[in-house]
Amino acid sequence: MFALNLNKRTMPIFYGKAALIDYLKSIKTQNSTIGFVPTMGALHQGHLSLMQQSLAENDTTVVSIFVNPTQFNNSEDLSKYPRTLEADIAKINGLSTDIVLYAPSVDDIYDGKVLSQAFDFDGLENQMEGKFRPGHFDGVGTIVKRLFEIVTPTNAYFGEKDFQQLQIVKKMVKKNKLEVNVIGCAIFRESNGLAMSSRNERLTAQQRADGSLILKTLNHAKEKFKTNSATAVTQWVEKSFSASTSFELEYFQIADETTLRPCLRKSSTKKYRAFIAVTVNNIRLIDTISLN
Ligand code: PAF
Numbered sequence: 001m002f003a004l005n006l007n008k009r010t011m012p013i014f015y016g017k018a019a020l021i022d023y024l025k026s027i028k029t030q031n032s033t034i035g036f037v038p039t040m041g042a043l044h045q046g047h048l049s050l051m052q053q054s055l056a057e058n059d060t061t062v063v064s065i066f067v068n069p070t071q072f073n074n075s076e077d078l079s080k081y082p083r084t085l086e087a088d089i090a091k092i093n094g095l096s097t098d099i100v101l102y103a104p105s106v107d108d109i110y111d112g113k114v115l116s117q118a119f120d121f122d123g124l125e126n127q128m129e130g131k132f133r134p135g136h137f138d139g140v141g142t143i144v145k146r147l148f149e150i151v152t153p154t155n156a157y158f159g160e161k162d163f164q165q166l167q168i169v170k171k172m173v174k175k176n177k178l179e180v181n182v183i184g185c186a187i188f189r190e191s192n193g194l195a196m197s198s199r200n201e202r203l204t205a206q207q208r209a210d211g212s213l214i215l216k217t218l219n220h221a222k223e224k225f226k227t228n229s230a231t232a233v234t235q236w237v238e239k240s241f242s243a244s245t246s247f248e249l250e251y252f253q254i255a256d257e258t259t260l261r262p263c264l265r266k267s268s269t270k271k272y273r274a275f276i277a278v279t280v281n282n283i284r285l286i287d288t289i290s291l292n
Helices: 019-028 044-057 076-080 085-095 106-110 128-132 137-149 158-176 196-201 205-210 212-225 230-242
Strands: 034-039 060-065 101-103 155-159 181-185 246-257 273-278 281-288
Touching: 019 060, 019 101, 019 137, 019 230, 034 044, 034 137, 044 060, 044 085, 044 155, 044 181, 060 085, 060 137, 085 101, 101 137, 128 137, 128 158, 128 246, 137 158, 155 158, 158 181, 158 273, 158 281, 196 281, 205 212, 212 230, 212 246, 212 273, 212 281, 230 246, 230 273
Parallel strands: 034 060, 034 155, 060 101, 155 181
Antiparallel strands: 246 273, 273 281
């Protein structure tokens, strides 16, 4: 379905996949490219930067807004996830009216069966987020694969804050031989260093300000990792967070960037990354930093 305003140009919005597929077919030419930015809405500057990159690199940019139920392992997190479609539409229109928006219903995506497909991501799914959010990556794989089938993008853009998700999507594309380039984009941060996230909307002003602790910890960890083992750095992070009255550490892990397995002994030939998840008043925040 199409939103058409004759007075002021606005972007096309589709609430159903059939009309979107027809529309994309009608504008596609042999060499034209489609850039795709999948989101769950509550858009922030980080999302807008992915859209800008896609606009610059493709003939058409499609953005999806869909709070995917199958990737939530916690019903409170799903019900409290911010849903701000009108404000999101205004933000996208403010950026460009050339963007095509797909904002489907749960039924349009799942046809009455709200279930995940089971995936094998060669073990990437068993680390960190996978350990603490059982079933999460099956849900992510299911929705991203479905959206790729509907949108048929040439390039798809994902933020590096969800680095594990990015690696998993790349693996899914490779294993299923999908013809889409998955592009990881730098983390966008608030002025105090807190990584931008839709969940930040649920934080109080104080919690948001205190969120600077996460990047400060990651930067310290990076410094310490130059001369200390991963275990020593992890113990230091755990000790630092035990002193915090508001932020609770869920995990801190230094891992090989490719396999996401924990670093047991440092190797000069490997690239490492630190991953962190904390909760504040049941709101979950994640972040990551490259270490070498
Ligand atoms: O990163 C997100 O916002 C979601 O996991 C995604 C990729 C849109 C799938 O629902």
